[in-house]
Amino acid sequence: MKKELTKKAIDLLKTLIETPSFSSKENETALVIESWFKDHNIRYHRNKNNIWAINKHFDESKPNLLLNSHHDTVKPNKGYTKDPFKAIIEDDKLFGLGSNDAGGCLVSLLACFTYFYAKKNLNYNLIIVTSAEEESSGPNGLNSMLSVIPEIDVAIVGEPTQMHLAIAEKGLVVFDAKVKGTPSHAAHPNNDNAIYNTIDVLNWFKDFKFDRKSPVLGDVKMTVTQINAGQQHNAVPSEVDLVIDVRVNDKYSNEEITKILKDKSPCTQIKPRSLRLNSSSIPKNHELVKAGIELGRNTYGSPTLSDQATLSCPSLKLGPGDSTRSHTADEFIHLSEIEEGIELYIKLLKHVL
Template identity: 45%
Template sequence: MSIVNLQILKKEAIQLLIQIINTPSISKQENKVSILIEDYLHQYGFYVKRKFNNIWTENNNYSKKKDIQTILLNSHHDTVKPGKNWITDPFSATIKQEDQLIGLGSNDAGASVVSLISTFIYLSSLSELPYRLVLSITAEEEISGNLGVRSILPELGSINLGIVGEPTKMQVAIAEKGLIVLDCIAEGKTGHSARNTGINAIYIAIRDIEYLRSLSFDRKSDFLGFTTLNVTQIQGGIQHNVIPDICSFVIDIRTNELYENEELIDMIQKKIHSKMKLRSLHLNSSFINPMHPIVLKAKFIGINTYGSPTLSDQSTMPFSTIKMGVGDSVRSHTPNEYVLISEIMEGIDIYICLLKDFNF
């Protein structure tokens, strides 16, 4: 492959993003958009592998040394369901004032998808790279689904570094909070409210929730701050004159890298009376050594680093990762979600600048 014209790639990136927006890809319904992206990569001669609605490919312009390092470029093509209050059609790309591209998934994470694809194609057209490069565009990120990137990681081979494309204003998140969700059930005994009999499960839940409200975690991360806990849902009672025997509530915990998930779960279970059921244990906090070569390169070219409070597919990756992408997370999951075309142009340039002369 001869060196690809970068200006042409950038124009194609915008057209590809428009097509992606116009192809509904709510989580678990990403088949059509995955085919769209696969077809685009085929135009540049790449052999694309597929599992479920995940697609991936790799460059072949790398040194064939046995100890070659591998970089994964990853982002997701699924979206949340559109909420109310959209002025435009969320599934129809709209360009406003020449620079603002509006549509569901434009910012989260379509802009990063097309920017990483353009970066991958450009780098794959250069002379020999000192690393193997894998591009994966994956599904079910918005629901942390089992058929997303987690399902293909064993098939990608050994990965040394991951760059996860999410809207970070092209800053580098070198740490990311993890997530634990606990479903809790307080159990009592039914009785007639007029006779004041039975054991009120709501009162048991209230005592537990009051304890959780006062619970604090003293290990403060330099990048992620404190681990936080909130009770975010509660439900109990079947009618006004029956003492409820069941009250359920949900705990949302955002973790830093200083706690193991099992440690936090054990700590909570010992202190509350309600039974707990764990939804998942794999959404870990992420952290990369601030002295890692990719972080040092980012700082060298003037990119800021920070700790991110939001969850991404980083949580499923058992290797060093950074989160870095086009757009602003404040716009994600909002009506009239948008990205600036100029942000995509600049994002492609920054990705290339970060990786073109990079070495481990």
């Protein structure tokens, strides 16, 4: 059964690659995923572009384990030398947009769910959500499903981790900030030039350190990523706009980070765009983590953001592929990684189910 599921999963991934699915425009890949459930006689539901299902012998008295990955993609960058919408196999590599992030994870989790779907007397109920809008952190992705599906007790989020166990993930807060000054004609003296004032502000952000370091996720990382000011060459602007990207470890809440920056940063104004993308983790002694360690997998903290950020329950990020390939030109995943992913997902769940 596993061999046949693996073959079908790879065929499904080829079809998904050749079906464009930019964030918020995933209708066609949703239809492709629906066909998987139909072909395997699995009752499923659709909410916008999110497709979800529960195991055949769902028991409300048992805890619920979520399997989740996303089927949306970013847009291909200009560095592609291969057609991003053509599934090309060369040796062991399957090339195509979304192959690694997160198509390989998605089809592997679908195969795993299908393997366990009709089994009786499981210790957990299984819920699978193939979600939309992960890449854009949009309003109609996994976050919109949490009030629709049964309440989740623990989750496995499929993202490329080389099938190692990401037991924690940094959260994200993006801040918009302003540095103000006195507008003037460029020909006249001005000791309150907003652009020059920004030099000290940029140095403050570069040098500021948050006190609390996480043993799993390390330091909070704060980076100024955008700067904008001025309309014409002969006019000193009244203000400079900054965007600051803050990756939050599990020792701070997003609210705490916001208070610190409002109290201490030298900006005239600073405000967060959203506080909902929190850091996430799962205890190292959780049975899922212990099972993964028994299978020879390593644990680590992930600096990249995923749909874990929308979950309030313990969650584990785990999947085939390599995060460093995500969003790169000529994205690919090894076919052997998908085979290993399905095998390890099934072995992991057998330990707890």
